Amino acid sequence: MSGDYVIRQVRVDDWLAVKELRLAALRDPMAPIAFLETYEQARAQPDEFWKDRTARGAEGGPNRQFVAEGPLGDRVGTVTVLVEEPGTEDFTGQRVEQRQAHIVGVFVREERRGGTVAPDLFRAAVGWALAEEGVSRVRLLVHEDNSRAEAFYRKAGFERTRVVGDEYEMEYRPAA
Template sequence: MSGNGEPLGDRVIRAVRAEEWPAVKELRLTALRDPVAHLAFVETYADAAAQADDFWRDRTARTAEGSEGAQQFIAEASDGRWTGSVTVLVEEPGTTDWTGTVVEHKQGHLVGVYVRPEDRGSGLTEVLFDAALDWSWAHGVERVRLFVHEENARAYRFYRKVGFEPSGLTVPLKDSDKRELELVLERG
């Protein structure tokens, strides 16, 4: 049930292609309009919607099929509609991550997790994660991590259910007394 081109009912899980940037943009803007987007994403709808098409072309090209440093996986329904997505960013040892911390391990960083509301609870998120994890392990990462807003209980429960454990690292959110919690999954 995982990996590139694997079916889930009428869905196929696969990597995006560079020329699919308009669909990447549409799904991201949809995700940022979700009622819990403020808990799930650092980026706002207004900021993303203001980006020029070149931004979306470049963003998609960096995470498209065949990329070595990142990969975006989508769930595509038989009618061509994209119903979910997750992106893996590879972080190399010795680099500095978005928190200002030096990366100690070659690791995958899962970002942009989104499943349309009507497809939640169907097992789709698990299959997207399987594809992202399979790709990560195949690219030599030692662990995979993600961050979750401390008030995003639904996401936190899901991440724990699929094996992610709290690392103890917390990152304060800008202009807020809230935090993001790091969860990790070691290669097993």
Template structure:
């Protein structure tokens, strides 16, 4: 019988000293069956990285940082069961996928929820917290994300919570024949 997460203790910003949990969750995400559609790095590329890599990565996205913030969901037992990262992209600067943003905006990346925690509203809670931070702390007027053209499950979720396609696309790094579709949500 599959273990299902029914309760979440907290959805909160990560702290810099939580790099071991951040590492474990990211490696789990990269082993997910659709990781090749959802993430720009692979398990093989990062599994052997030294602890200093994970410390620095977590510190850059930790609570109190203004240009990016990682949010995690903790199960009732304290184990991390989901995550999303908000990057702040400045107008005129190169964005995360090599494009140039016309406006200052948030960019959601690294979305992952463990299979046993899917379908119970957790992703909605993660996104609500990430969007709240983007609007209220980062002060952006819009938030975007990209979804692989073959990731229908993720695209359906993004549409359901209010993201709309812009029609803009970018090539998938390492696979120029594949496209990432841009979706945005404007500040309410």
């Protein structure tokens, strides 16, 4: 962790900050290949949508969203972990064979990229999934044209496992 931010799980009352951070992510030039919604779609959502979304990622919800929070309460990055149960289908329509975690919604504000925010967010997310949720696998998808993100994911311990359309599935494989 850095002295100028902390990594923490979102709380239910963080919904306005979650909304603002998501809208910032959707304005990023890589957003069209990194996220499943557009800025316009997200901006049009009512407050109840954002409250529900935040509650699902807060403590007590089925998933977990982590934020990097600066000393003035400013959010500089986020990552969300979706827990996928065996026998269900993931959002691509694939059958889930084992209890696993899927990392989504990765975003760090441009001025904080290349530092410690993203690695710290990933340590928190992967650690929560493996230790707290006991999943057998942690994965993510990255678009084939998002080489910067893929390079970061490799440094964070993820390796390509298969191709899903125009994306690579990557699985966490801790260093031995």
